[in-house]
Amino acid sequence: MGKKILRINMTELKATYEDVPAEWARWAGRGLTSTIVCDEVDPGCHPLGPNNKLVIAPGWVTGSPAAPSSGRTSFGAKSPLTGGIKESNAGGLSGQKLAKLGLHAVIVEGQPTDKKWYYAVITNDGVTFHEADGLMGKGMYEVDDILGEKYPKTAIIGIGQAGEMKLSNAGISVNDPENKPGRYAGRGGLGAIMGARGLKAIVVDDKGGPGVEIADKECFTNGRKALAAAIGEHALTKKDGGLNAYGTAILVNILNEAGGLPTRNFSSGHFEGAAKISGEAMSEAIEKRGAGKMGHGCHPGCIIQCSNIFPDEEGNELVSAIEYETAWSLGANCGIDDLDYIAHATRECNDIGLDTIEAGNTVAIAMEGGLLEFGDAKGAIKLFDEIRKGTPLGRILGQGVEATAKAFGVHRVPTVKGQSMPAYEPRAVKGIGVTYVTTPMGADHTAGYTIAPEIAGVGGKVDPLSNEGKGDLSLAFQATTAFIDSTGYCLFIAFPILDIAEGFAGMVDTVAGVTGLKITGDDVVPLGKEILKKERLFNEAAGFTAADDRPPEFMRDEFLPPHNVNWTISDDVLDGVYAWVHAD
Amino acid sequence: MQVEITVFATLRRYMPDLPVGGSRQIEVQHGATIGEVMHLLELPPEEVKVVMRNHRHAELDETVNEGDRIAFIPAVAGG
Numbered sequence: 001m002g003k004k005i006l007r008i009n010m011t012e013l014k015a016t017y018e019d020v021p022a023e024w025a026r027w028a029g030r031g032l033t034s035t036i037v038c039d040e041v042d043p044g045c046h047p048l049g050p051n052n053k054l055v056i057a058p059g060w061v062t063g064s065p066a067a068p069s070s071g072r073t074s075f076g077a078k079s080p081l082t083g084g085i086k087e088s089n090a091g092g093l094s095g096q097k098l099a100k101l102g103l104h105a106v107i108v109e110g111q112p113t114d115k116k117w118y119y120a121v122i123t124n125d126g127v128t129f130h131e132a133d134g135l136m137g138k139g140m141y142e143v144d145d146i147l148g149e150k151y152p153k154t155a156i157i158g159i160g161q162a163g164e165m166k167l168s169n170a171g172i173s174v175n176d177p178e179n180k181p182g183r184y185a186g187r188g189g190l191g192a193i194m195g196a197r198g199l200k201a202i203v204v205d206d207k208g209g210p211g212v213e214i215a216d217k218e219c220f221t222n223g224r225k226a227l228a229a230a231i232g233e234h235a236l237t238k239k240d241g242g243l244n245a246y247g248t249a250i251l252v253n254i255l256n257e258a259g260g261l262p263t264r265n266f267s268s269g270h271f272e273g274a275a276k277i278s279g280e281a282m283s284e285a286i287e288k289r290g291a292g293k294m295g296h297g298c299h300p301g302c303i304i305q306c307s308n309i310f311p312d313e314e315g316n317e318l319v320s321a322i323e324y325e326t327a328w329s330l331g332a333n334c335g336i337d338d339l340d341y342i343a344h345a346t347r348e349c350n351d352i353g354l355d356t357i358e359a360g361n362t363v364a365i366a367m368e369g370g371l372l373e374f375g376d377a378k379g380a381i382k383l384f385d386e387i388r389k390g391t392p393l394g395r396i397l398g399q400g401v402e403a404t405a406k407a408f409g410v411h412r413v414p415t416v417k418g419q420s421m422p423a424y425e426p427r428a429v430k431g432i433g434v435t436y437v438t439t440p441m442g443a444d445h446t447a448g449y450t451i452a453p454e455i456a457g458v459g460g461k462v463d464p465l466s467n468e469g470k471g472d473l474s475l476a477f478q479a480t481t482a483f484i485d486s487t488g489y490c491l492f493i494a495f496p497i498l499d500i501a502e503g504f505a506g507m508v509d510t511v512a513g514v515t516g517l518k519i520t521g522d523d524v525v526p527l528g529k530e531i532l533k534k535e536r537l538f539n540e541a542a543g544f545t546a547a548d549d550r551p552p553e554f555m556r557d558e559f560l561p562p563h564n565v566n567w568t569i570s571d572d573v574l575d576g577v578y579a580w581v582h583a584d
Numbered sequence: 585m586q587v588e589i590t591v592f593a594t595l596r597r598y599m600p601d602l603p604v605g606g607s608r609q610i611e612v613q614h615g616a617t618i619g620e621v622m623h624l625l626e627l628p629p630e631e632v633k634v635v636m637r638n639h640r641h642a643e644l645d646e647t648v649n650e651g652d653r654i655a656f657i658p659a660v661a662g663g
Binding site for chain 2: 234235236241242243245246247248249250251253254257258259274275276278279280281284306323324325445446449451452455456457458461463464465491492495562563
C-alpha cells in the first residue's frame with residue numbers, strides 16, 4: 001500500500017484518505033507542507049478564517065528504522081504573526097508515528113459549524129472525532145496527562161490556552177518520550193491556526209501501522225552508517241560532546257564573548273549575567289540538585305540528545321527543555337540572570353502554548369515600554385498568568401512583540417515580517433541578520449544558520465562583523481536548510497556533515513534510499529531553492545514586497561555595544577538574495 | 585606581561601577550578617602567540633575550535649599584547 005494524504009475536514013467532521021498526487025510525492029517535511037500550502041491556501045486569506053489550512057508532514061526519512069535523529073514533524077500554514085507562509089517544525093513523538101501509519105501528510109481544513117471544540121484520534125483503522133469539553137481551558141501538561149492516560153504510548157499534538165484564544169504567539173506542542181509538552185512548532189502562531197479549526201488536540205496511535213518502506217535498502221543502510229558515524233565522531237554532536245553535555249545553551253557564553261548576545265531588548269550585545277544562565281550553569285545546577293538531566297533525547301532514536309530536564313530548587317523535575325533561545329529570550333533579553341525564573345517561565349510557555357522566543361521578546365518590549373523594569377523576574381512571571389487567563393493585557397502580550405510594542409509606545413521593535421528576532425544580534429553577526437531579513441519565514445535563525453561559520457567555525461570560518469559575502473552565505477544556508485527541513489532530520493545534523501563530507505553524502509543517500517529519488521549531494525541546494533521559491537512566491541502573492549526584506553530602523557540608527565556597530569549591509573545586497581526567483 | 589584568559593564548555597574540563605564565566609590573569613612572555621598560550625594552558629589543540637581575542641575571531645599564530653583577553657572555544661553550536 002502506498003502512502004496516503006489524510007484530509008481532516010473540521011466542518012463536516014470527516015476524514016478521507018487520498019492517493020498522493022504526483023507533484024506532492026517527491027516532497028516531504030517542509031518541502032511538502034510548503035508545497036501543499038502553496039497549492040491549497042489562498043495567499044490572501046485571513047489566517048484565522050475558513051480558507052487557511054494546517055498541514056502536518058513527517059520528513060523523508062522520519063520513521064525509517066534507525067535513521068539517527070530523524071524524528072522531526074513539519075507544520076505549515078499561513079501565519080497569523082507574519083501574514084506569510086510559515087513552516088515550523090518540532091521534535092517529539094508525532095513525526096515517527098505519522099510516518100509509520102503510512103501518512104505522507106495530514107491536512108486539517110474547515111471549521112466546525114457548531115462552534116464546538118474537538119480532538120481527533122488517528123489510528124491505523126481511521127480517524128475518530130471526540131468533543132473536547134474536558135480539555136478546554138487546560139494547559140498542555142494537563143492535556144498530555146489526560147490524553148496520555150486514555151491513549152497510552154501515543155503522540156499528542158495539542159494547543160494550550162493561547163491556541164484556544166487564537167493568539168498570534170500560540171505554538172503547537174508535541175509530547176516528548178516522557179509524555180510532557182515542550183517540543184514545540186513554536187514560531188509563527190500556528191497554534192492559532194489549529195485553534196481556528198476548532199481542534200484542541202490530535203492523538204496519533206501507530207499500532208499496527210504499515211511502517212516506512214525503504215526503496216533501496218543498501219543505499220539507505222550505507223548512508224545511515226556514514227551519517228551516524230559523522231554525528232558520533234564530531235566534537236559537537238558525539239556522546240559527552242558540546243550539545244550532549246551542555247545543551248544548546250552552550251552558546252550563551254560564546255555569543256556573549258562575541259558581543260552578539262542581545263540584551264535588554266537588543267540594546268547591547270553583552271549581558272553581565274550571561275554565565276549564570278549558561279549551559280554550563282545549568283549542568284552544574286542539575287548535578288548539585290541531584291535531579292533532572294542533561295543529554296535528554298526529545299524523540300526515540302536521537303543520538304545527539306541536546307535536550308535537558310531541569311529541576312526546581314527542591315529537586316523536582318520542572319521543565320524540559322531550557323534551550324539557548326529560551327535562556328536568552330526570557331533571561332538576557334529581559335535583563336534577568338535567574339535560571340530558576342527561566343525554568344518556571346519556560347514551563348509557563350510550554351503549558352500555555354507560547355513560543356518562548358516571541359514570549360521573551362514580548363516581555364522585554366513590555367519592560368522597555370514601562371510596564372515593569374528590566375530584570376524584574378517576579379513581575380515577569382505574573383505576565384504569563386495574564387496570558388493564560390486571557391485578560392485584556394494578556395491578550396495583547398499573547399499577540400507578540402509588534403502588538404505589544406504598539407500598545408506600549410515602543411519604537412525599538414526587533415522584528416522582520418512581524419516575527420521577532422532570535423538570540424543572535426544581527427549588527428554583531430551580519431550573516432544571520434541577512435537570514436532574518438530575507439527568509440520567507442520572518443526573523444528566524446534556523447532558516448539559514450550562518451552562525452555555524454560566523455561564530456562556531458563549523459563549515460569554515462567567517463568574520464561575523466564583516467559584511468563581505470553575507471548575501472551569498474545566507475542564501476547557501478537557507479537553501480541547504482530547506483532541504484534538511486524536508487528530510488525529517490534534526491537540523492543539528494548539519495554541524496557534523498558540514499565538517500565531515502562522508503556524513504553529508506550519507507545523509508543524502510538515506511533520503512535516496514528511503515524514497516528511491518535519484519539524488520546526490522549536488523541536488524541539495526537546487527531542491528532547497530525550489531522550496532524557497534515556492535515560499536517566496538506565496539509571500540509575494542500575499543502582498544510582500546522588498547520593503548518587507550528590511551531590518552528594523554533602529555538597528556541602522558543605533559550603535560550596539562560592545563563593538564559599537566550598526567546595520568550596514570545595503571538594501572541592494574538584501575534584494576539580491578532572492579533575485580534569482582524571478583531571474584531563473 | 586599579563587593577559588586574561590578564559591575557556592568555555594567542554595574545555596573547562598582542563599581548568600576545572602575556573603568558575604563558569606570566570607577568567608584568569610596569566611603571565612606570558614613578550615612576543616608569545618595565542619597558540620603558545622594555548623600550549624601553556626595545556627589545552628588540546630584538537631579540541632580548540634575557535635579563538636577570540638578581545639571579542640573578535642583570532643588565529644593561533646597571532647602575537648598577544650599586554651592586557652589582551654583570549655577566549656578558547658571548543659565545538660559549539662545550537663539553536
